[in-house]
Structure formats: structure tokens, C-alpha cells
Amino acid sequence: MSVTDRLWPNGPVDLPPEAGNLTASRYEPDEQWLKQANAEFQKAALWRWFATHLEDPRDAVPHSEQGDDYLWGDGEPVLADRALNERFGSVVPKEVLGEVVSAIRHEVGNEWAHKRLDKAGG
Template identity: 50%
Template sequence: MTATDTLTDGKLVNLPPEAGDVNAPRFEPDETWLRGASPVQQKTAMWRWFATRYEDPDTAVPHDDDGGYVFTDGGPFLADEVLHERFDGCVAPAVVQELVESVQQQVGNEWALRRLDKSGG
């Protein structure tokens, strides 16, 4: 998983309890909190949401004979589309775009679906 501090202006940001259950297998931020959070907190929460659903395809999916990805769960999922679709309604699109650009610099725009194991985690 991409380090949070590389996506939030070089700061490691801990989300407060009112942000949502950060220990849930699939983090879902509280939208009321998200709307009023600072841009760094917003990016941290959006990253947490994204990272609990998607992962770097380089280590998550098989490769074909030419080294290309073989997406088996409907991917690739495009970070720019996924993040803007989910968060433009409650976070300024410019802040969402900052996160998109950071994610793309770290891994790229194509992501694989993160599977939960049978225990739910």
C-alpha cells in the first residue's frame, strides 16, 4: 500500500474518531466530517477509502506472457475516475485531483480490486 505520508504533503495524518471507523476492512468516511475537514485530512480519508478497496496491480494480479496485467475482477479500475466519482460531491474537486495526481505518481492510474479474505479483513 502506498504510504499515506507521501500522499498528504509529507505528513503522517491520523484521522479522528469522527472521521469513521479506520479499522474497518472497507473504510467509509463520515461525509459530514469529511466536508468540514482540512484538505490534508480529506486526502488522508480519501486515500484510506481508496486503499481499502483497490491495490497496486503489479503485485495483486497475474501477468501475461508479455508482462501485461491480467485483471480477473473487472479491472483495471482507474484512480482518477473512481476518486472523482466518489468524492467530488463532498470534497473540492481540486483537492480530489491533488490526491489523484499523487496516486498516479506512486503507482499509476490503473488499480486492481482489493479482495477481502474470508475473515472479512
């Protein structure tokens, strides 16, 4: 089960144009809109932000010769719970943050890698 399946069992939620620039390589939600959005839109905006800034380290980070340890770069790993709380802790309710963090941690774990802009399409 993917993060989106966990957050939206009835299918993904499409964000409206007022949510921010939805085509940007690194999505940044409009905070005024986000504060007033319903929980489903808030979760979708948080996931979109997360997915355009960070990525699964299995695909992005080199491994040791034994293949059991990541060879993290500068400033990594990024902890999903910390990144989301720092960015959105004062914007959305704790319950919304908790649902998104739980889905992300269940799927991959709490350690993520920075997404390089060339991978984000920018």
C-alpha cells in the first residue's frame, strides 16, 4: 500500500489552483489557503510538498560495499517527522500532520534524502 493509498483510500485528492503553483518543481503551498483548507486538502498539500522536496533513500543514496548502510551526503538523512513539523507545525492541525507522517513512515521509514532538482524536473 502506498502513501497515497493510506491517506486517501478512495483515490487521490486533486488540489485546486488556489493551493499554490502546482506545476513548480518544488511545490510550496499558499499558507493562507492551507490554513483554511479542509483536512483532505491539507494532507494532499503536505504530501505534494514532501514528495517534491524529498525522496526514498533506496533510490537516491549510494550504499556501502556490503549494501547494508547508506552513504549519506551532507545534511542527510532528513527525518520526515521533523521536516514536516518544522515546515507545517504552525499551519495545520497536529492530527493532519500526524496522519501524513504516519503514512510516510509506514511506507519508507523516517529517513529520507533531499531530492535533487534534476530529479524534480527543475
